Amino acid sequence: MKGGVIGMVKPCNVARPTTHLAEISHCTTYTNHRTTQLSVKSSWNSDSGPARVAHRVASLDQKWREYQGIKNWEGLLDPLDDGLRHEILRYGDFVEAAYRCFEFDTSSPDYATCKFTKNTMLDRCGLGGSGYKVTKNLHATCGVQLPGWIDRMPSWASTNSSWIGYVAVCDDDKEIARLGRRDVVIAYRGTATCLEWVENIRAMLTSLPDDMAPEKKKAMVQQGFLSMYTSATDMYLSLRDMVREEISRIIETYGNEPLSVTVTGHSLGAALATLTAYDITSTFKHSPMVTVVSFGGPRVGNQNFRSQLESSGTQILRIVNSTDVITKVPGFLVDIGSNDVAKRSVGLQGWLQKQVDELGDWFGYADVGKELRLTSEASPYLTKSDFATCHDLKTYLHLVDGFVSSSCPFRTTAKRLLTGVKQEKQKNLVR
Secondary structure (H helix, E strand, O other), X not given: OEOOEOOOOOOEOOOOOOOXXXXXXXXXXXXXXXXOOXXXXXXXXXXXXXXXXXXXXOOOHHHHHHHOOOOOOOXXXXXXXXXXXXXXXXXXXXXXXXXXXXXXXXXXXXXXOEOOOOOOHHHHOOOOOOOEEEXXXXXXXXXOOOOHHHHHOOHHHHOOEEEEEEEXXXXXXXXXXXXXXXXXXXXXXXXXXXHHXXXXXXXXXXXXXXXXXXXXXXXXXXXXXXHHHHOOOOOOOOHHHHHHHHHHHHHXXXXXXXXXXXXXXXXXXXXXXXXXXXXXXXXXXXXXXXXXXXXXXXXOEOHHHHHHHHXXXXXXXXXXXXXXXXXXXOOEEOOOOHHHHHHHHOHHHHHHHHHHHXXXXXXXXXXXXXXXEXXXXXXXXXXXXXXHHHHOHXXXXXXXXXXXXXXXXXXXXXXXXXXXXXXXXXXXXXX
């Protein structure tokens, strides 16, 4: 691979029954040269075409529980079950809608809010036929302490509470019948504001509050993510309290029927999705099945946090692009099994392990859940391997759509995914 361009990759000649038309886009950079401001980067390109709902497969019947992870997705990931593929892409559409709804324009008085009303947002984002209805807007607050000189910066730079996503409930009888249950989606966008970037780099692990980990088993999570989940203002409840309030209402309303909660997000949204799912399963004694479908998520917590996630019954499917650096941060990975205990005191390896153990309380992370590992290098249609492209949500949807198995990482017919990109290039040429 030279100059960041992927060499010849020969996709597998595998027929595909259905198509999800995702467009590949680069991270949009907003820069205002007339005011000295930091560039704000997002994994969303506002110039791309309308969102497209993943083609629906036939009735899921009882297989929906397997797709939601009741058997830890055994036998469904390699090769990738086509029904599961469509479910992953369908939830990716909800995350894409969270980006579309967000006001990125820093010159707008509505910056960092939702551009649409609850009743129209899914329609405006191309998901009017999804069968879901938005029931709650969600805001997240950055709890980082601001320095005094921040007052001299533009107002957008100090925005600490932002619209982060929404809760949507399936209320269409036909879709409920197809899914086999009433599904609740909680969808989160990725990092968009300056203070959210600051929270992202607060990588030190911190203990969960008592109301999230009453057993005090030293479960620790990234400080910035927890801050965004638990911080509040006079205007907004914390994201945690908003979620608990809405899930309580939903369980009270629909608790007597088959019900699932799917928490999905990209990047920062993936981290918040993991915290949200854990909070739901540990807060509500009779919670419905809770599943995370995350895209390009960073690490969230330590081994004790992972253990509590597993014991709480939270199902997590992480979609990972191996060339995406965000999935490898923050901190360092600590994953020592019980069979390795005897090795810890031997020679150099034992000494190194001792250093890791001492630092692990603050910077030692553990991956959670089940992983679907993809790679940008498998697609011959991605001609750049830069950070933004590898982390882009649209790249993730493109890779999920093309993946067949570890022996066939991309199928020939996926080339139709580039139709939107070609149109975009033509528009750029005439501007």
